[in-house]
Amino acid sequence: ETKIKENDLIYFITATGNIPEVMRQMRRKDKPYKKIIIAGGGNIGMLLAKKLEEQDYQVKIIEIDPNKTVALSEYLNESIVLLGDAADKELLLEENIENTDAFIAVTSADEANILSSMLAKRLGVHKVMTLINRPSYVNLVESDVIDVAISPKQIxxxxxxxxxxxxxxxxxxxxxxxxxxxxxxxxxxxxxxxxxxxxxxxxxxxxxxxxxxxxxxxxxxxxxxxxxxxxxxxxxxxxxxxxx
Known part of the structure; x- marks a missing residue:
């Protein structure tokens, strides 16, 4: 007689082909993502942007280091590379954050990822995904503000x-x-x-x-x-x- 409550964390065992139906029952189906902003142009951000642009996503990547932005511009073909701070409100507004489907923060600093993600969510981005290296932070920040907190250490x-x-x-x-x-x-x-x-x-x-x-x-x-x-x-x- 177990009853599911709002915000319960639920684990399912199901055949792979049944996953979409299970997800449909549990929550509304998200529209397909198209416009992506990535915060952080390190190895993770660079490779992620490359994969996304190869799949025809519209990608913008924000990097604060001028040298890295040069390398990003040379490596990426379709993505727009922006020099700046991903936690800069004016920059996010200029890049139409409110019309962006997903904001993905993957810098090497947990605090920067969390702050920029919270700002992006407050400014109207649809979904926020945040890289957090300290597992103890994951439970603290994954909420209505940060939709998905990713811990490489847990993986x-x-x-x-x-x-x-x-x-x-x-x-x-x-x-x-x-x-x-x-x-x-x-x-x-x-x-x-x-x-x-x-x-x-x-x-x-x-x-x-x-x-x-x-x-x-x-x-x-x-x-x-x-x-x-x-x-x-x-x-x-x-x-x-x-x-x-």
Whole structure:
């Protein structure tokens, strides 16, 4: 009887092809982005602008370092390179920030990214995406002001989690709140050698902080129920709280 409330953080397990329908049910569909402003002309901003312009987006990139703007102008073909401070209100207004679909802040300074993103949102940009290197900042700033906070360290953690565990772990992802992770494990062995194969979930001893939420069997997702029996080669999806 769980009821979903506004601003709840919800995690779904679904087939890839069903993602658009799930998103449609949960929120209004955003119109396709066309006009993008990128704050920061470092490696991330430069490569992002290149990829976007190759896909026919209208890209403007703001960089405060004159030397970098020269390099950007030589590297990019279609993007407009602007010399200035992305937190300059007058500059953003001159570049029609209110008619821009997305503002993406990817400088090397968290504070600059946060401030410029908040300003852009206040001036009317549709969506704000902000690169934040300190994971502790992510939960603090992702709100109605900053739509998407991206932490490279959390992405790295997800990659490392899968590598440091046993060979049966095929993927592991640290969730955004950093206190939980989702682990996907292949059930190997047989009822004689395995502690889980051939047993219903209710009989599998798990720590209080761990829950089996679903299994993938023959490319079909089966949601957890207490009588569900784990079979060989099932992909078991578990959620694990790092703190209890």
């Amino acid at each position: 790295t953690i997800s990659t490392l989690l899968a590598r440091v565990r046993s060979n049966n772990v095929i993927s592991a992802h640290a969730l955004r709140n950093t206190i939980s992770e989702v682990i996907e494990i292949i059930a190997k062995g047989d009822p004689e050698t395995s502690k889980v194969i051939g047993k219903p979930i209710k009989d599998i001893p798990l720590p209080k902080t761990s829950y089996i939420v679903a299994i993938v069997r023959d490319e079909k997702i089966i949601m957890e129920h207490s009588d569900l029996v784990i079979e060989q080669d099932d992909r078991v999806i578990m959620m694990h709280r790092l703190f209890y």
